[in-house]
Every structure is written in C-alpha cells, then in structure tokens.
Amino acid sequence: MAEESTEGAVHLLCLTTSSGVPLFCRSSRGGAPSRQQLPFSIIGSLNGVHMFGANMDVTLRSARTKDTAVVWKTFHDSISLIVLSSEQGSPELRLERLLELVFGAMVLLVGLEELTQIRNVERLKKDLRATYGLIDSLLLDSELMGDLTQCVDCIAPPDGPLLQEALAGIAEEMGSVFASLVARGRVVAATQGWWRLGAPESVLLPWLVGTLPVQAARDYPVYLPHGSPTVPHRLLTLMLLPGLDLCMLCGPQPPLSQVEPQVLERWWQPVLEPLRACLALVPRGLPAGFPVHPDILGLLLLHLEQRRGLFTVELGGVEGPSPRSRRRLLRSFYVLVTSSYFPPGQQAPWEGEGSLGGPRSQLIPFLFRGRITGGEGRGAGRSCRGCQSLLCGVRGGRGPGGPGRPGALLPFELGEDGGLPLRERGHLLQHRGLGAERASGQAGCRGPGSPPRRAAISLTRTSVLAMELRVRYSTARCCSSTSALRSWEPARSTAWMVALVSGNRLMNLM
C-alpha cells in the first residue's frame, strides 16, 4: 500500500483470542470515519504474531515504524484488540488508553459474560454492532478529552448549586442515586453517587449519551465495566432541552413510563434559564463572567483525584490556529507530557529506584515549559512567522504551602520575581478558580459528606499543567555577533494557550 493511503489512519481490530476470528474492524482516516479496511491477510498476521509470542511466553506489546504504531492488548484471555495508527503524535500511551476504553465500551453495551464465554461468534458479532457508534466516536476527532485523560469531561455552569439541588431532588423522587445532567457529552451536574462511578463507565456513559441519536427519552440497558460488568442496569435518559439530557442509572424500577412529564416539569421548570445557560456554555465550558486572557487559546484543567476535567479551546480568541488544530495540539501536548514526565501508574522515571533513596526525597517535575516554533517562513527568508507556545505545568510533591492554606500554590508565589508572564496568568486563573470553589462551597451545593472546609484542608498535592501557545513574529537570521542576538527575541506575542491540570481540590470548577 502506498504511503498516501495510510496518512493519519487508525485501524482498530477486534478478534477472539483463542480462535483468531475477527469480530469487527473499525477504521478512521484523518479524524473522519473510513470504510477502507485492512486486508484480511494483514489482520491475520497481526494477530498471528501476537499469538505466536503468547505461545512462547512472550507478550508482544507494541511495534513502531517511522510513522505508525501498533499496539496489541488481550482482555480476559478472550478478546484481543489491535490498533494500528499512523496519526501524528500517537504514542503507545494514547493507543493503550484507547484500547482499554474500547473494551470498556464493549462491556458497557454487551456485558462481560458475553465477551469472556463466547458460545456463538456470529451472535456476538451481531451484538457488537451496537457498539460501533460509541467505538467510532472514540476513534474520531472528538471535542472531548475524556478518552485520553480518563477524567470526566465537565463544564462549569454559572448556577451550579441550583442545578445540583434540582438534580438531587429528582433523583430522590425517582429512587436513583446515580443521576446527572449531560450536555453534549459533558457533565453539567451530577449526584454524589454518579461521581462515585468507576473509571471507564464514568467517562463512557456521558460519551455514550453524546453519541446516541437524539431522542426525547431512552431506556438503555448498560453494564458497568467497573461496577457491575455482568448485571445490566438501565440507563434512563430524558431530554430536557435539545442537547441536554437528564441521565439516571436505575434497577428494574421505575419503568420509563412512570417518569411523568409533571415530575420533570416540577423539578426543572424553575431552573429552565440556568439550563439554557448551560447549553449555551457548551463549547466554551467556562461561564461568561469568568474572564480569561484573550491570548489564551485553549484550556485543559484536570482534577486528578476526582477524575474530572475541563477542556475548552473556544475561549473567544479568533486568531491563531483553528479550534480543531488547537484541540489536536492540546491533546498531543498532553500525551507528550504525561508519557514522558508523569507516566501513569508509576512515578516519573527520575523518581524511581536508584535515583534517590529515602521516602522524603523526591525530585518532582513540577513545572514544564516548552516553546514550539514554527518552521521557516515560506516567503522572505529572513523574517519567518511561526507559532510558539509556552507550556507550563505545576506539580507539587507534598503540599508545598502546607495543608490548610487554601490557594497555597508555591509555583505561583514564586512569580514575584517578575519572571514569566505565564505565571501571572496562571496566578490569575488560579485565583478565579479558587474563588469559584469558595462560592460553591458557601452555597452548600456539596454533598453532606464533604463540607467545604475539607476541600481546603486536603490540599496536599497540587498538579497544574499549563500550556501557552503564542504566535510570534521573529526575525531569525544568521547570528554571529551579539547585536544579532537581539533579533532572536520574540517580537510580538499574539496568542496564548494555557492548560491547567489541577491535582487535588485546587479548583472546583466542575
């Protein structure tokens, strides 16, 4: 096959581990679904090498060519997933997370039992068709980030407490502890029970709701890959506004027919305006009153402990790259940083054995900065236009400011030497964020189990990741003297992109 045809293509193969029968095969190209599939012989040999290794007690994990990566993964000794991706910047970390999520999606809709004890392959194939929509959405360009960060995509509504109250009320009346408001795949508000959902389903359920065709009400059987992989639950969705669904997980009761329009009206009519405001908020994610520097192009904010995230690239600025490429930039930056500096499930490579001994001693990468400059200009050789981005992340080891000091952010306090303008921006953002938290705490929207005070006390680990992207004009030229040095300096900065990852309860935007 020619090189052209594989540009940016992702192929996902699913086979049974024991017999190697292909169950399905999904492909995408350049972020759009594609019908072009790998030849059967290729599928066979891709699975064959993995099986051969497994027989010899060697597990093949991944392989790479110059522009393509292949990752193999077997689940429960029954299902093998293979992904072959030639997208730029898709190292194994992303692909492995993708495979885990795909398997989670399969369990979500088919159930673990069906997948581990395969009696009829043809029937399983037919059943798995139901998952295509969800799986395809994972392969394609998405506006969400949850597939990568394993955190629930959220938005920060201006009237969070009101919505929260209404949600809690209706959940109680319906007898469900798991209820949430989902706006185009993003969670607006959810009950404590919903937030306690385990890792794959907490991301997958809103994602699923976002990908299903628009309907006024649904009664959808789902297995929870983490919580109950073998016993199905019912996912009830009720459309409150176009694009805004109320989701509830229930047992056999109550039937959908019992959910009367009156109930809905009673709870949601009073908060109709806030609901509308939520919907309007969707691409931006942040309330309009929350000022963000116009140079900030995109924002990623992760709450690692609560596993919630806020991801937006539409903050108003029109200059710079398109939202789509901003999204991709931020995604690839996240992949770069997490895979090289914060590997999942373990400490950063330099914190490992041998480097430092005692438990107290840690070298922690807590700020990350990178500048990315574009290639040479096409026009005149001297002045070149490129885009430069500055990335910044913060991760404190053990509460640098000490516990009990809300907003004790060491890295931002360092900003007093007037160093990076980024820090000031981060500082600003941080204050806003904390302000939001305090506001929500006072309103008492938190569940009874977590008083707002605790949020501040539990500030033990902080982790902030920020990224700035600015387009800069510089005249870079051959330099052989100090005078030329000056011309290397960035002349003008026009746009910024900042992404923040917050470790613990630094910011409670969600």
Add this chain to the structure above:
Amino acid sequence: YNIYDLETEWSDSLQKYGELFYLELSDSEEESLLPETPAVNRVRFSENEIIFDEDYLREGKKCEPRLKKFSKILKSRKLLPKRHHKKNSNGPVSILKHQPTQKMGVILQQRYKDVSVFVNPKNATVVKAKEHLKLLEVFLGIIHQSKWRKRTEGNSGEKLVVHGLLPCSPAMKSGQVFIGDTLVAVNDAEVTSENVDRVLACIPGPMQVKLTFEIANSGPKEGIQPKPKKAQTTSSDLVKLLWGEEVQDVQQNLQSTPHVVMYLSLQLDSETSKDEQEVLYHYPTSEASQKLKSVRGIFLTLCDMLENVTGTHVTSSSLSLNEKLVHVAYWKEDDKLLLIGLPAEDVPLPQLRSMIEDVAQTLKFMYGSLVSAFCQEDNGPRLHLFFNLFFQRALRPAALWRRCGAPSRDAAGSLLLDTLPGVQWLPLPPDTQMVIDMALSDLEAADFAELSEDHYDMRRLYTILGSSLFYKGYLVCNHLPKDDLMDIAVYCRHYCLLPLVSEQRIAHLVIWREVFPRRHLQPASEANTEAFREPGGRYFLLIVGLRHSLLCVLLEAGGCASEAVGHPGPDCIYVDQVKGTLLRLEGVEAGLDARLASSSSPCLSCADCFLPAARDKLDSLTSSPLLTKLQHPSRSIPSPSSRRKLLSDSSLKSRKLSPSRGGGGSDRGTEGPEKARAQPPHRPDPLHMRGSRSRGCSEESGGFDLAILFVFQATKKKAALPNPFHLGRPKKDLSERDTELFDARKLTSGAENTLFHYVALETVQGIFVTPTHEEVAQLGGSLHPQLLKNFHRCCLSIRTVFQQSLMHEKKKALRAEGRSDPTQEASSLAPVREHGVLFECSPETWTDQRRSPPAMAYWVVGRLFLEPKPQELYVCFHDSVTEIAIELAFKLSFGLAT
C-alpha cells in the same frame, strides 16, 4: 624496507588482516593489578588470540599470551627442557609436577612458591650498560654471589640461592622473595646459574614473569603468607574485557537481564530448510536471549508485514518477557535484519534506536558493511567481544566508569553523552591549543625524516588524512572532518578507549586496522562530476596511546600514496612518528592537567548551596564550597571562632532576603570582574562590593584582604546584601596566567551564578562541551550528583522530543514539495524548539521530622537551534532567575570561542 625486520613490542600480535590491537599498561598500573590477579593481568590482547585464550579457559587455566610467547621463545632457543615438548603440547606446565618429590604433596606446597614479578627490561638496560651486572640483578634485583657459591660446592649447574635483594627491585617489591630462597625456574623454565642469563635475556619486553623459588626453611613462615588482597581495582574489569577475557562476576550480572543481538536473513532459502538457517549471528547465549531468539518469527513477520502496510521500515517493538518490558530495535539493510533487544528499564526506546544506529555505523566503519561484518566466517569471536563490550556499556555503564567516581557518569549521564552525535571537547587556552595544533600539523604534513618521500625515494605508503588528539577522554584537538571524527569517536566509544585512557596510564597502545569511513564510501553525487573528487583508496586507522593521550590518525592508501596490497600491517615508521608526536606533546600535558584541574568558564554552582537549610545551620556553613575555600586562605585571621561568628551572623541576617535573590542587576554577568577591578574595593555599593569581593578571592590569594572585606561587609552592609554564601564560586586556580586566559565567566544573568550544569552540542563539528568530571568533582555536595542524574535523564527526554520534531520537519519538507496540507500543519507539536522542565528537590537525608525538608527548584531547559548552524543546548539552573535559553547559548558559545 620491511617492517618485520624491526622487532617491536607489538609486531607479534599482528593479525591475519594486518589488524592490531596492542595494549600495555604502565608499570604502576601493572603493579597495582598484581596482588589481585597474579596470573591474568598481562597486558596484551589481540583479536585472533581470543580463540586461543578460550581454549585455555576451557581447561580452567588462565594463561596469558605473553607468557606463552615467552615460553615459545624459550622453546625455540632450546632452553626449555625437552620433556615439556613431548608431554605438553598445549603449553608449559609447572615444573613442580616433574619433581621427584611428587609424593610429598603437602610439603611440596611449602617447599616451592611461585612469585609473579613485573619485569621491564627496558628500564633495566640503561643500568646494564653502565655496570656489567648480571641480568638476575638487573631484571629481578636478586643478588646471587656465584663465586662464593662455587667455592663451596664447585659444580657448574649450581643452585641460585638468593643472597640479597636490591632495593626497589621487582623482587623486593613483591615482598615474597626472601634471602635464602632458591630460584629454580623462570616461567617454568628450569634455571641454574649457568643458563639464568640466557633465560632472562629472552624476556622480550615489559611483562609479568613467574619465578619459582625453593623455600629455604620448609617450615611455614609468616612472611610467606600472601598479602591480603587489596580492594578490587575495578578498572581492571574494563581492561580484561578489552583483552577478551571473561570476567566472571561481570558476565554473570548480565545473565539475568534479557539482552540480545541477532542478525537475521530475510531471504530464506527454501531448498535447504536447515533449522535456524536464518540466524546469521546471535549473542549472548543466556536463557533470556535464547528465548528472544526463539521468537524471531515475530520480528521477521513484523518487519515484512508492517513494511507492506505502512510503507516504512519497522523501527522497534516492545514485548514483555518474564514480566519485564524489553524493547527491540530493528535495523534493516540488504535483506538482512539486525536486532538489538534491551530491557526498557535500562535503556529507553529512543536511546536504543540511536544505539543500534551507532552499532551499525561502527560495524560498517570496521568491516565495510554489515554483511561482511557478520558473514565472514572467522568474525564470530571478534563480534562476541564487540557485543560483550556493547552490552556492558549499555547495561552497566557505571561499572566501566566506576573508578572515575565522577558523579556525572551515572547511567543516564553516560546514556545521554554516549548517544549524542559528538565527542566531548575540552576548550583549551590558545597557546596550548596552538602547540598541539602545530604538532599534529607537522605529523600530518609527513614531510620530514622517514615519512617524506625523499627519504626512501619512493612513493609513500600512506597519506595522512587527518588526526585527532584525545586527552583523558576529552577531545583536545581535531584535524578531521566531522564524519570521520564521528566514525572514529564511535569506534573508540565502543572499545571503551576513552574511559580507559582517562582512568589508567597506558604504557603503550597501538591499534591498526583497515576502516571504511562513511564519508569516503558514499557514492559521489552525479551532479558535480566536474568538482574535485577524493581519490578512491583504502583507509586505515592508526590509534596510538601513551599515558593519558590518544592520537587517532586516519591514513589513506592509494590516491597520491602507493596502493595498498593485501592486508598490510601497521608500518613501524608511522607508528613511531605518531608516538613521537605524542612524546613531543608530553610537555603540554601539565598544561592540560592544569586546565582540567582549574574551573573553566562558565562557572558552575553547587546545588547544595541553594538549599535554604544550608543557611539555617551553623555547621552547614563549613560545607558550603565557597566557604571552605575561603577559610583556607584566610588562615591569617587570629581567632577562628570570631570569624565563624562573623560569617554566621551575616548569613543569618541575610537569610530573610534570600527569596528575592534574583533582584540583582542582570547585565553584570560578564563584565562584573572588570568593573570591580576598576573600582576601589571599599566603595559602599553592595553590588560592586560583591564583585570586588569575589575578585579579591581570585586575585589576591592571601587571606587578609579577604578578611577585611568580610568584616567590612558584615558590619556595614550586611543588611542590604543578599546572602553572601550564594555567590558564584570563586576561581580555584589562582595563578595569574589562568586568570588572564580564562576570565571567570558567568553564564546566567542576575547577580548570582545560578548555573548548575550544561551540555552544549555543536552538531556541525561533532563535538559537545560539558563540565569535566574534575569540575563536577570539585563542586562536591550531596545534592548535586542527584541533580545531575536528574538533569541527564531529563535531557534524554528533551532530546527525544527534539529528534521527533526534526523528523517531522524533514517529513514536512518532503511533503511540501508535493502538496501543502494546511490542516496538518498545526495539529502536532512538531517543530519544538525549546523545552523546559522545572524540578523541585530536597536533600536526601533529612532527619528533622518536625519540619518539612527544604526545597530548591531548578530548571532543565533544552534548546534546539537550526540557524545559523545546528546546535543543541541543555542547561540546568536555579529557579530564582529567569533565563532565556538563547541568550545562554550565545554566551556559552562566545565563552568557548575565546
């Protein structure tokens, strides 16, 4: 003129293809090795003799080649008793076995003893010429008064009883030869007073000699007990590896780690379906490696299939083996596949890729192509040695560098520095540089003495293309194009020559081999047929080492020199001339050592001084490197306690100010010293005060001025001053010459020197500059080595990002010729130019449970330059001052230029 007429030390170790690898340690090194391994520390290794050695090892004997050679000479001159020839064709056997008293085994042990001494006939000949002494005295220092002996016994083949020992002689040094012992054999050749001179005269060069003595008193003496073994001199491991000896503990450590190298053929001959016919080479034979070999089907299939699917070669794959992640890198060439597998925890994937590239390049440099490297029949043992060294370097880099004790040579550090496309360069003062340049130019001109064509009136054998000089592992002078330098550097790296010369004084090292430099073997571009084309010839690499210097010379046969016929060995004249050049440069060595000992520009700071805790404790004041240096010269102050009080006072007062450390003027960096010189030292300006004080340290080595300055500062200005102990280090070397040559340059902006470490890579010239081990060692500190370790690891990952971005750019440039794709442009982080990571660290040993340990934040920033010339810079500096990497890079390159 035939070179074989001339008997040289190395002429015997010449190989079949004219290759030579002759290594001889200096006497002191040799003797330091003695107690540990009395029999195996002979200093010669030659590639063909590995097989020979292995035969011996199989028999459980460690017999050194030189001993064999000596015995051979003895045999050839019929000095060895004949029975040895008959009974032992394998080699000499201890004469003790043939003694009549064989039954009394126990007593035998006590009656005879073997003593190994190091004999250097060359040292001795001078003495010999003056006085007509016997060789026994000259070589061994054993005094035997035969006349007196004759009178009493009167037979000609009398016993050689030790009557005395010469001071400082080998026998005396060994400590095991006593008066009254009787020398019965030298290297198992029986000796009497008759033949001893003839036997000793056969000692060809400096070597270990085994002396067998009959002990005078058969009762065990305390003095006979062998000396307690010294602490292992670990460097001998490297030497042993180089000699191709099996170092048991070293080898066994690697057994458990899965590592493999394979060379597979992709074209299978279906007719001869032999088992494992596609495996052309495989090393080592450990269990994990066998396992990896058994799954070679995976690699072959992946290589074939992924190329079909994606159109690009497969570069690597990862698999888990015994729950260990192993990366396997691929190198495909000529329908053959070279695979190297190493565990992920030891070697990250990007480094593995560059390692396999290096391996392929080195093998091509040595053998012309991978096929000829792996498919020549008798190459097996050499490749075993090659890959043994390779895996030792990859998996246990610290072991090879252990003796250096340099903190910068941790695993990550050597990984980084070994995979950089360059060699570490040591910037020198111009006059030293000029002397070296001239010496090398003289050699390269080859127009004098025996090197000139006139001398023999015939075409010269080789043209010298260029040479490069290494001193203690640093490149000090290079007259070679970058590609050739890289080829040679990679070769030296693989054979660990640079660590070898930096650690040990070598008496003599001669390496000669035909090489295939890539620059000369690339097909000439068709476009410019008019342009000058280098003559196609054959190329030879000659490396001569002497003490800590290594001179690499690239020779060309053909072209304007005469064509090489067959496989010529090293030419004595060339070897001697190169050696002569090294000898000529002997005088420079002192200067080089001084350069290494002195801290150069730019100055570095020790990380430990930046910890807030260091200021809290009074005791820790003394551990601050600045202070230890200050205390030394300021001995003239009457009472040390008052001084301490003074210092601690000022330091405590200024502690509160330390967070705003970055407040100083930013432009004072380089011009500080000059300014200070121009101004009176007592001007009450804190900034200038500081400048002059640091100047005071470096200019006046007497302590009195210093003390005054301190007093002055402590009494009047202390409140306004930032912490005085956080200044950049003053220069250690206080000699005026050096001060002029190397103005202490500060790289970072701000009042203080916040630079911890740096690596600057000049891709064009194939060199990089980083602080030397000595500099790092001078800094000391407990935190600093950890910081360096972290710095190196971080640089590895930053460099990976740069490599990827360069790759993308190349791809984009290719694509731009066809069609432009604006959507792709911004969708990846492709053109990364600068990448920085901020770290926070705290001391490892923190006993105070109540308080949290103090923390210090520092940046590791990498910067990639494409214009004006490709350059990479990695710096590590304290967080207090904002640095712009470009500026640092410029300062650094200007600092180096002077």
